[in-house]
Amino acid sequence: MSDPQAARKLAAPPVNPETERFWKAAEAGTLLYGFCLACGEPHYFPRSFCPFCFSDRVEWRAAGGAAKVYSFSVMHKSPSGPYAIAYVELAEGPRVLTNLVDCAFDTIAIGARTKLVWKPSEGGPPVPFFTLD
Amino acid sequence: MSIKGKAYVMGAFEHPTRHAPDKSTPQLHAECLRGALADAGLTKDDVDGYFCAGDAPGFGAISMADYLGLDKLRHVDSTETGGSSYILHVGHAAQAIAAGKCSVALITLAGKPRTSPPGGGPRGSSGFAAAPEAAFEMPYGGTTHNQYAMCAMRHCHEFGTTSEQLAWIKVAASHHAQYNPNAFLRNVVTVEEVLASPMIATPLHRLDCCVVTDGGGALIVTSPEIAKSLKRPRVKVIGAGEAPKGVHGGKIDLTFSGAAWSGPKAFAEAGVAPSDIKYASIYDSFTITVLMQLEDLGFCRKGEGGKFVADGNLISGVGKLPFNTDGGGLCNNHPTNRGGITKVIEAVRQLRGEAHPKVQVKNCDLAIAQGTGGSLGTRHGSATVILERE
Numbered sequence: 001m002s003d004p005q006a007a008r009k010l011a012a013p014p015v016n017p018e019t020e021r022f023w024k025a026a027e028a029g030t031l032l033y034g035f036c037l038a039c040g041e042p043h044y045f046p047r048s049f050c051p052f053c054f055s056d057r058v059e060w061r062a063a064g065g066a067a068k069v070y071s072f073s074v075m076h077k078s079p080s081g082p083y084a085i086a087y088v089e090l091a092e093g094p095r096v097l098t099n100l101v102d103c104a105f106d107t108i109a110i111g112a113r114t115k116l117v118w119k120p121s122e123g124g125p126p127v128p129f130f131t132l133d
Numbered sequence: 134m135s136i137k138g139k140a141y142v143m144g145a146f147e148h149p150t151r152h153a154p155d156k157s158t159p160q161l162h163a164e165c166l167r168g169a170l171a172d173a174g175l176t177k178d179d180v181d182g183y184f185c186a187g188d189a190p191g192f193g194a195i196s197m198a199d200y201l202g203l204d205k206l207r208h209v210d211s212t213e214t215g216g217s218s219y220i221l222h223v224g225h226a227a228q229a230i231a232a233g234k235c236s237v238a239l240i241t242l243a244g245k246p247r248t249s250p251p252g253g254g255p256r257g258s259s260g261f262a263a264a265p266e267a268a269f270e271m272p273y274g275g276t277t278h279n280q281y282a283m284c285a286m287r288h289c290h291e292f293g294t295t296s297e298q299l300a301w302i303k304v305a306a307s308h309h310a311q312y313n314p315n316a317f318l319r320n321v322v323t324v325e326e327v328l329a330s331p332m333i334a335t336p337l338h339r340l341d342c343c344v345v346t347d348g349g350g351a352l353i354v355t356s357p358e359i360a361k362s363l364k365r366p367r368v369k370v371i372g373a374g375e376a377p378k379g380v381h382g383g384k385i386d387l388t389f390s391g392a393a394w395s396g397p398k399a400f401a402e403a404g405v406a407p408s409d410i411k412y413a414s415i416y417d418s419f420t421i422t423v424l425m426q427l428e429d430l431g432f433c434r435k436g437e438g439g440k441f442v443a444d445g446n447l448i449s450g451v452g453k454l455p456f457n458t459d460g461g462g463l464c465n466n467h468p469t470n471r472g473g474i475t476k477v478i479e480a481v482r483q484l485r486g487e488a489h490p491k492v493q494v495k496n497c498d499l500a501i502a503q504g505t506g507g508s509l510g511t512r513h514g515s516a517t518v519i520l521e522r523e
Contacts, residue, residue: 008274010272011271013269013271013272019268023268033383034382041382044269044382045265047265050382051382052382071283071286071387073278073279073283073286073334073335073337075278075279075282075333075334076332076334077333078274085275085279085280085283085334093383095383095384096383098273099272099274110286110290
């Protein structure tokens with residue numbers, strides 16, 4: 001039960017004109033988050049404006065890939081086998097919905113250090129996941 | 134403008150079915166309408182306002198109004214906030230009545246998830262694929278089970294809440310369901326049985342989850358003049374609140390729900406406090422849903438929900454706050470995976486004194502119906518209504 005992703009095929013994420021840049025960066029192995037130059041707040045997922053102050057002076061910055069588990073759940077009601085859904089908190093601040101992959105579920109804990117990994121989707125860009133660090 | 138005292142819930146009907154493979158979803162809406170009209174003592178042509186949500190098939194309110202033959206409508210509202218929609222609709226109906234836009238408002242819900250699981254949610258999978266969050270959430274296998282489970286996991290981490298405490302919520306619901314002949318699950322369960330049931334999404338067990346049932350319900354909300362002309366006990370709407378809550382750009386806090394915002398608005402409008410409430414209908418998609426909303430509404434302090442629900446405190450006649458005396462979504466009914474309307478219906482039964490004698494709260498003159506629709510783990514709509522027996 002240590003490789004839940006192996007059994008789950010990933011559909012290509014739907015890409016739109018606003019998020020195309022995010023998925024181009026994903027192809028290059030870079031996770032982007034939004035940073036507002038007006039109010040200084042980071043956000044995720046990145047968008048064309050700041051969801052806090054509504055400024056459009058937003059930079060999409062590269063996350064370092066380090067994060068800590070904010071919460072998680074190991075899903076057992078799954079035809080393709082158990083998997084771990086989680087929110088991880090990026091070192092840069094925002095909490096990101098993801099799966100914790102390539103790790104033993106019984107070693108996952110809130111506060112545990114994680115790092116970014118990419119998994120291929122079917123006919124689309126790679127998708128960001130996290131694993132225990 | 135306040136809605137306090139401007140409208141009354143005069144009709145309430147819960148469809149007795151829990152499995153309806155031989156009926157259509159529109160047909161169930163129609164049967165619920167028939168039941169609510171009979172309860173109120175009104176006819177179809179008295180209805181001049183119609184409220185429905187994402188479970189209404191086709192072109193929503195317009196398809197349903199045409200199918201049902203609602204020819205006198207002058208107000209429609211199909212606000213969709215998931216399972217809480219029908220609690221929110223009571224508030225919206227009161228607003229519309231107070232503004233003179235209608236005088237007899239109908240709210241319906243129906244669906245058949247036990248017969249055929251829904252595909253892609255109320256607006257269809259294409260609608261969700263176009264949602265701004267789709268690409269950033271769909272790859273991760275989020276379901277109501279594991280998203281609510283993440284709330285429970287964080288709540289346990291921050292406040293020391295235990296699986297035993299969560300189990301008490303199901304135990305209390307099961308004590309009530311034993312007296313409801315229509316309840317999907319009527320057996321009384323123990324804390325140990327909840328903990329021994331299969332793990333669905335850590336830390337939630339199968340018996341922490343609500344039932345999946347076909348069925349539906351309907352409500353009739355009227356003006357004071359019409360209410361006084363009817364023979365049924367009058368249940369007055371005295372406060373309502375609503376609030377969406379989301380992921381908030383990555384600042385999501387999984388330990389509270391939108392009830393923390395909709396609740397105080399409803400209490401302020403009603404001019405009452407949580408300690409005044411005699412009966413509480415609390416949306417129970419999962420046990421954790423109840424615990425968080427009780428805290429958020431102010432029945433106990435944040436983080437103390439575990440202690441509050443333990444030892445039977447939610448059991449009618451035993452504890453301080455009788456809740457979901459029909460057995461709730463955990464045991465009785467969760468028609469079309471949406472529990473809002475049954476929350477209002479049981480509150481109306483309690484205020485009328487028409488709940489089962491074994492669970493009827495004595496002198497029940499003030500009740501709350503609280504719901505959250507969508508997902509506490511991502512984004513949801515919270516709705517609160519406070520009702521008073523006149």
